[in-house]
Amino acid sequence: MTPRIDFLSFAGRGVALTKHLAVFAALMALWEFAARFGLVDTILLPPPRQIAQGLIQLYIENREIYWHFWVTFLEALGGFLIGGGLGLILAVGSAQSPSFRRYVAPYAIALNVTPGLALTPIIIAWFGFGMSSKVALGAIVCFFPVFVNTLIGLTRTDEDTLEMFRSLGASRWQTFLKLQVPEALPITFAGCKIAITTALVGAVVAEFSQGTAGIGILMQRFAFALDMSSAIAALLSMSLLGLILFYLIEILDDLIVFWRRDRRMEAVGRRRQARWEAGLSKSRD
Amino acid sequence: MTHLIRALLLGGVTLFAVPAAAQQTINAVMPKQRSANYFPLIVAEALGYFEEEGIAVNLLPSDTPIPFVNFLRNGQAHIAMMDSAEVLQAEAAGVPVNVIYEVMQTAPDGIAVSAESGITDVAELEGTVVGLVSDRDLVTMQIALDARDLTTDDVTVVVVGEAGPTLAAAFRDQTVSAIAGSGPDWLAIQANGIAIDLITPSEVSAKPGNTFVALDEGIADNADLLEGYLRAWSKGMYVAKIAPDVVAEIARTAVPEEWEDPTFGEQYLANAIRLNVSITDLAGDLQTQVWSDIQPAMQQFGLIKEIVDPAQFLDNRFITPANDWSREEVASEVEAWREANM
Numbered sequence: 001m002t003p004r005i006d007f008l009s010f011a012g013r014g015v016a017l018t019k020h021l022a023v024f025a026a027l028m029a030l031w032e033f034a035a036r037f038g039l040v041d042t043i044l045l046p047p048p049r050q051i052a053q054g055l056i057q058l059y060i061e062n063r064e065i066y067w068h069f070w071v072t073f074l075e076a077l078g079g080f081l082i083g084g085g086l087g088l089i090l091a092v093g094s095a096q097s098p099s100f101r102r103y104v105a106p107y108a109i110a111l112n113v114t115p116g117l118a119l120t121p122i123i124i125a126w127f128g129f130g131m132s133s134k135v136a137l138g139a140i141v142c143f144f145p146v147f148v149n150t151l152i153g154l155t156r157t158d159e160d161t162l163e164m165f166r167s168l169g170a171s172r173w174q175t176f177l178k179l180q181v182p183e184a185l186p187i188t189f190a191g192c193k194i195a196i197t198t199a200l201v202g203a204v205v206a207e208f209s210q211g212t213a214g215i216g217i218l219m220q221r222f223a224f225a226l227d228m229s230s231a232i233a234a235l236l237s238m239s240l241l242g243l244i245l246f247y248l249i250e251i252l253d254d255l256i257v258f259w260r261r262d263r264r265m266e267a268v269g270r271r272r273q274a275r276w277e278a279g280l281s282k283s284r285d
Numbered sequence: 286m287t288h289l290i291r292a293l294l295l296g297g298v299t300l301f302a303v304p305a306a307a308q309q310t311i312n313a314v315m316p317k318q319r320s321a322n323y324f325p326l327i328v329a330e331a332l333g334y335f336e337e338e339g340i341a342v343n344l345l346p347s348d349t350p351i352p353f354v355n356f357l358r359n360g361q362a363h364i365a366m367m368d369s370a371e372v373l374q375a376e377a378a379g380v381p382v383n384v385i386y387e388v389m390q391t392a393p394d395g396i397a398v399s400a401e402s403g404i405t406d407v408a409e410l411e412g413t414v415v416g417l418v419s420d421r422d423l424v425t426m427q428i429a430l431d432a433r434d435l436t437t438d439d440v441t442v443v444v445v446g447e448a449g450p451t452l453a454a455a456f457r458d459q460t461v462s463a464i465a466g467s468g469p470d471w472l473a474i475q476a477n478g479i480a481i482d483l484i485t486p487s488e489v490s491a492k493p494g495n496t497f498v499a500l501d502e503g504i505a506d507n508a509d510l511l512e513g514y515l516r517a518w519s520k521g522m523y524v525a526k527i528a529p530d531v532v533a534e535i536a537r538t539a540v541p542e543e544w545e546d547p548t549f550g551e552q553y554l555a556n557a558i559r560l561n562v563s564i565t566d567l568a569g570d571l572q573t574q575v576w577s578d579i580q581p582a583m584q585q586f587g588l589i590k591e592i593v594d595p596a597q598f599l600d601n602r603f604i605t606p607a608n609d610w611s612r613e614e615v616a617s618e619v620e621a622w623r624e625a626n627m
Contacts, residue, residue: 043378044355125451128460129416129443208350210446217420224371224421225588226352226378 046229054233065218065237072214072238075131075203076245079138080196086139087146087195088188094147095154095180112144116202120209134206134214141202142195149191153184186260189253196245204238215241308336311507311514314345314353315366316495320540321554322469323366323388324532325521325561327539332618334520338513354380357500363507364514366495368392369579370424373589376598381501383600386515386569386607389494389560393467394425395485397474399456407484408433410463416445416455418466425489426465427586432486449473456481468556476549492579493572494560504600515607519568520615525558528619532558534627567608571599 028048034040035047042050058065090108094101116137123140127133157180165175207216215238222231258264319327326342329335335342345362347353354375356362366388367375375382398404407429417423423442430436445455445464452470455461456479463484464470471481499511525532533554537544544550563569576595583589 041358043358043380121446121448121451124446125448125454129445210444212417212420212423212442212444220350221420223350224352225374226354226380228378 043226044228046232050229051232051236054227054229054231055236057230058233058237065215065234068213068215068218069237069241071131072200072203072207072216073241073245075134075206075214076138076196076200076241078131078135079140079199079203080142080192080245082135083139083141083143083199084146084192084195087143087191088150091147091150091154094151096176101151108144108147111140116141116205120206123206124210129210133210134203137206138199138202142199145191145194145198146188147191149194150184150188153187154180157183182259185257186253189249189257193246193249193253196249197242200238200242200245308339308341309510310341310343311364311510312343312345312362313364313366313514314347314356314362316347317469318344318347321536321543321550322557323561324525324536324554324557325518327521328524328532328535329517329521331535331539332521332524332622334517335514338517340510340513340517342514354382354498357382357498357503363499363503364511365498367498368495369493369576370421370583370588372496372498372598373580373583373593375498376593377589377591382498382598383501383504384496384571384598385499385504385511385600385603386497386518387493387563387565387571388496388518388569390564390572390575391560392490392492392494393469393560394422394465394489394494395467395471395483396426396429396463396465396489397471397481397483398463399459400480400482402459402462404462405482405484406433407463407486408435411435411439413462414441414443414460416443416452416461416464418445418447418452418464418470420444422465422467424583424586424588428582429465429486429489431582431585432488449477453477453479468560469553472549472553472556475552476546488582491575493575497569504602512603512606515569515603516610519607520610522561522563522568523612523615524619525562527616528623529554529558531619531623531627567604569607570604571595571601573599 031040032047032049035042035045040047046054090104094104119140120137123137124133127136161179162175165179170178204214204216207214208220211217215234219231219234219238222228222234254261254264258268315323315326317323321327330342345356352371352375353362353365353367354371357365358380364385367382369392372382372384396407404410410430415426417426423437426440426442427437430439443461445452445461447470449470452464452466453474455464456474464474471483474481497515499507504511533551536554537550543553565572573595576599577592580589580592584592
């Protein structure tokens with residue numbers, strides 16, 4: 001790509017970003033104006049200025065958000081790793097064995113359609129106080145997206161490619177590793193993106209019911225005290241955490257499923273070529 | 286023909302009959318729907334005191350984490366039951382709340398331990414795991430510990446949850462040494478077969494529990510409605526002073542689900558009578574000094590940011606009218622009800 005095209009692309013993105021920022025600034029100004037002139041209830045919907053003050057208080061002045069942020073992050077991540085891991089394992093087993101799938105699928109569907117909120121008291125009774133109940137609820141609610149997406153990905157392999165693998169004498173294990181898994185990875189990661197944000201929701205719901213730490217508790221405390229600017233600041237922090245978790249999976253997706261993006265494909269191709277050439281010259285020596 | 290004339294006459298009389306006085310509906314939001322915990326309501330309904338005032342009570346659904354003051358602000362409720370912390374927080378948020386009646390002049394909050402634990406004082410909780418029914422009970426625990434020169438750093442605090450079986454299991458398995466909550470919580474524990482003792486320091490209980498609150502504009506628009514409601518409530522409260530057995534009988538009929546275990550029902554009601562019957566001479570009277578005394582501890586533990594002059598939110602205009610009724614008349618009505626129903 002020539003420097004001129006690079007510059008045009010960068011400038012284009014800059015213009016788009018400026019437009020987005022302008023719209024955002026206009027909305028905030030409108031909201032502030034409405035609050036100042038009594039058009040909105042400032043107790044229930046504080047103006048942007050007060051929410052900004054709430055954010056400053058949380059992150060800079062009393063800094064209590066960091067511990068709660070970390071607790072909820074761990075709960076969501078732990079729930080995702082357990083629920084997602086279990087979903088992956090069961091999906092692989094179901095893909096390899098139709099009988100296994102027949103027995104597992106009904107339970108997976110039943111678990112998915114049971115509202116997480118209804119399960120909360122039972123989960124808390126089983127897993128007790130502390131983080132374990134939040135992790136457990138997160139794991140339960142995020143299991144299904146990973147399970148179903150992985151299962152679909154593993155069972156919708158291209159038939160012609162499968163036939164080619166068979167004709168080349170590939171073993172079942174080779175077919176699984178070199179064909180089914182690469183074809184399933186994009187849709188599996190799509191499921192993981194849904195799952196990790198769902199795990200966050202599960203963790204926060206469990207915090208609302210029974211918790212002493214976490215962003216959910218923090219938001220609840222502020223809302224009970226009618227400190228709505230801090231409550232909204234905590235809510236925004238929850239959204240930020242969700243974005244962080246989502247983009248963690250996005251980064252992993254980018255690294256692992258590199259063949260979907262030309263730029264990454266080129267970079268990986270160049271690295272592999274360099275390694276192969278280095279290996280060749282070593283063997284010649 | 287005769288029948289036709291009679292029918293026409295009857296229809297005509299009906300048309301011109303003086304219509305029955307229309308009842309006004311008061312929308313109230315309270316932590317529980319009809320319950321022995323707030324027996325003045327069910328007693329006043331059973332004895333017709335609300336009807337006498339021309340009032341029908343509509344209780345709004347209250348099982349919500351949303352602060353009740355929001356139902357006053359959006360006009361759905363005329364009157365709300367709020368505890369002292371909620372009142373002070375609403376005042377701090379700039380909501381024009383007015384405490385017009387003290388429902389419980391002793392706080393229902395406290396600290397309970399298993400009767401088998403041998404713990405007799407909050408000081409013995411140091412180094413143990415203590416439970417909260419909900420996160421909002423943290424301040425109760427902080428005030429209790431502070432009364433014995435301890436802090437939450439000296440204990441491990443966990444939230445147990447609100448379900449009775451969960452609370453009972455926490456004591457049975459001794460996963461917690463004490464629980465901070467309120468009357469209905471440990472009565473629920475006892476209903477699950479666990480005997481408990483209360484070790485609540487006076488610093489925790491010596492504050493108003495629940496209060497009736499209305500907003501400035503609510504008072505201006507509905508003064509008669511509020512006055513009649515509070516007068517009927519006061520009469521219902523008085524019945525417990527002179528005839529607690531009648532209150533028990535009314536509660537058995539009005540809230541049978543709380544009497545499935547008769548022993549639990551009696552204990553629950555006895556606790557409710559202790560909390561609801563006013564300690565002041567006038568029912569529901571506002572204790573200005575107490576409201577001043579409780580605020581430093583609340584400020585210390587972050588429940589409120591600033592001390593507020595109680596004169597800003599206490600409004601005693603309804604106290605005298607709420608107590609303006611004949612005790613003898615209520616006593617004879619109670620006896621008449623007893624004869625008819627017991």
